[in-house]
Amino acid sequence: MQTIERMIISHPLGSVFGNDGLIACVSACTSCAQTCCACADACLAEPAIDRLRRCIRVNLDCADICVATSRVLSRLSSGDASFAAPLLHACLDACRKCMAECQRHGAEHAHCRLCAEECQHCADACELLLRTAEPPVDEIS
Amino acid sequence: MQTIERMIISHPLGSVFGNDGLIACVSACTSCAQTCCACADACLAEPAIDRLRRCIRVNLDCADICVATSRVLSRLSSGDASFAAPLLHACLDACRKCMAECQRHGAEHAHCRLCAEECQHCADACELLLRTAEPPVDEIS
Amino acid sequence: MQTIERMIISHPLGSVFGNDGLIACVSACTSCAQTCCACADACLAEPAIDRLRRCIRVNLDCADICVATSRVLSRLSSGDASFAAPLLHACLDACRKCMAECQRHGAEHAHCRLCAEECQHCADACELLLRTAEPPVDEIS
Amino acid sequence: MQTIERMIISHPLGSVFGNDGLIACVSACTSCAQTCCACADACLAEPAIDRLRRCIRVNLDCADICVATSRVLSRLSSGDASFAAPLLHACLDACRKCMAECQRHGAEHAHCRLCAEECQHCADACELLLRTAEPPVDEIS
Numbered sequence: 001m002q003t004i005e006r007m008i009i010s011h012p013l014g015s016v017f018g019n020d021g022l023i024a025c026v027s028a029c030t031s032c033a034q035t036c037c038a039c040a041d042a043c044l045a046e047p048a049i050d051r052l053r054r055c056i057r058v059n060l061d062c063a064d065i066c067v068a069t070s071r072v073l074s075r076l077s078s079g080d081a082s083f084a085a086p087l088l089h090a091c092l093d094a095c096r097k098c099m100a101e102c103q104r105h106g107a108e109h110a111h112c113r114l115c116a117e118e119c120q121h122c123a124d125a126c127e128l129l130l131r132t133a134e135p136p137v138d139e140i141s
Numbered sequence: 142m143q144t145i146e147r148m149i150i151s152h153p154l155g156s157v158f159g160n161d162g163l164i165a166c167v168s169a170c171t172s173c174a175q176t177c178c179a180c181a182d183a184c185l186a187e188p189a190i191d192r193l194r195r196c197i198r199v200n201l202d203c204a205d206i207c208v209a210t211s212r213v214l215s216r217l218s219s220g221d222a223s224f225a226a227p228l229l230h231a232c233l234d235a236c237r238k239c240m241a242e243c244q245r246h247g248a249e250h251a252h253c254r255l256c257a258e259e260c261q262h263c264a265d266a267c268e269l270l271l272r273t274a275e276p277p278v279d280e281i282s
Numbered sequence: 283m284q285t286i287e288r289m290i291i292s293h294p295l296g297s298v299f300g301n302d303g304l305i306a307c308v309s310a311c312t313s314c315a316q317t318c319c320a321c322a323d324a325c326l327a328e329p330a331i332d333r334l335r336r337c338i339r340v341n342l343d344c345a346d347i348c349v350a351t352s353r354v355l356s357r358l359s360s361g362d363a364s365f366a367a368p369l370l371h372a373c374l375d376a377c378r379k380c381m382a383e384c385q386r387h388g389a390e391h392a393h394c395r396l397c398a399e400e401c402q403h404c405a406d407a408c409e410l411l412l413r414t415a416e417p418p419v420d421e422i423s
Numbered sequence: 424m425q426t427i428e429r430m431i432i433s434h435p436l437g438s439v440f441g442n443d444g445l446i447a448c449v450s451a452c453t454s455c456a457q458t459c460c461a462c463a464d465a466c467l468a469e470p471a472i473d474r475l476r477r478c479i480r481v482n483l484d485c486a487d488i489c490v491a492t493s494r495v496l497s498r499l500s501s502g503d504a505s506f507a508a509p510l511l512h513a514c515l516d517a518c519r520k521c522m523a524e525c526q527r528h529g530a531e532h533a534h535c536r537l538c539a540e541e542c543q544h545c546a547d548a549c550e551l552l553l554r555t556a557e558p559p560v561d562e563i564s
Binding site (some may be wrong): 010030046 | 292295313391
Binding site (some may be wrong): 144152167179180183 | 426427429430431433434435436449453454457458460461462464465468469470486490493494497498500532533534537538541
């Protein structure tokens, strides 16, 4: 069992979400943030940097949004999910855009290929949490 | 002229937004993030902490979302505004919720009163940027 | 093989550190940041919050320092390690202080016990990276 | 009077530092973080990006360290300064390195010139806080 999982389970109030979706999403956001940050730096060191300008920028944006989402979700086990829905929408959108950009460079750069996979995984986790949470995240205010 | 303003003007590509709205919003997000962080710590030191639990949590969430928004907007002068709209919506929402919570404690705590004002200011700046940008931020993809 | 590991290996310039120590440290900082953030929120929901004020503050500080360290280290595979040493010292110090504070509450709260373990693990990884890197991190300028 | 100043003054416990040095340093770190983030993006849009690779990386590192320092210092009015000294040393070091790198490009790029000034200002504020605090920050444990 991962630390994230044990931390969420040990929270005194428990989660308004099902634990599984929450754990998967916090974990995906944390990992995606780190990967996007590393991909930006790898792109910055590529000889073909001129074609990677947008990729670097999108990586940095996605990393910042994933960090915020990971942190806000880490506080959601305590019963106040009202911040989650708009941020999950923003994170889902960022991950999809970063994935699309990284995929364009995936054939040349392994780091872009890996980053696209992480973004896809994170987008899926955000979407699942938005859809399956009870009560639906979009209805929590 | 503030540094933020001079930095945005010195960007080689210029802004897809009008500069004024962008400068106001980056500045408001940066200031709101710092204020929410300080308000959380001040609440944490209050004798009446028991009634401030939700306020601390909301402050921390709002601070994290404002930091991300400030950073993403700082990159927008370069022509790619597609990340802005969903994040501005999330930031607007967070600032309104934090403002409402801080207002409940404003009579007792000056830091909550100040924080509510900053959140209101930031929410207004986000809303203005969403509404007045040309092209409309919501239509940028 | 974890994504962090694959990202560092796929960097075009390779690492000035041995990869193993770097991967372990980035991974520990990322995990510790998330755990400290979750521990702060769990403490905030405890009936005995009055005794956990310092723990919450220390958790928040440690989380912020670990996020910064994780990000800076993610950029180190590209040959510029000069930012690492002072930040690793700060991170090591923060993790030790957070561990000590969390240990005081470990008998009552599982989240504090888990967080103390993560902090210990992260402090060890920072110390190892400071000690074993070739060239020694402290001598890189 | 700035919001930062009013927030620190309204803290229930007051500051272990003199307020003036603390306010100046929080303010400088917040502004430097934003400026470095904007400078990285401006560099990323320059035709001469190839010569700005290190500058972008250093800007991103400095921004991350300044964000963490600004947040940790925002919590220092509450009496626990033990996290400050090592982080202030790391921030001072990062600002000096970023200043030196930006100065190399200051003749060509106004954003680098402005960023070097902000880094200098932030380094000075960190150094002053380290030196003049009573008790000396380095002796607080």
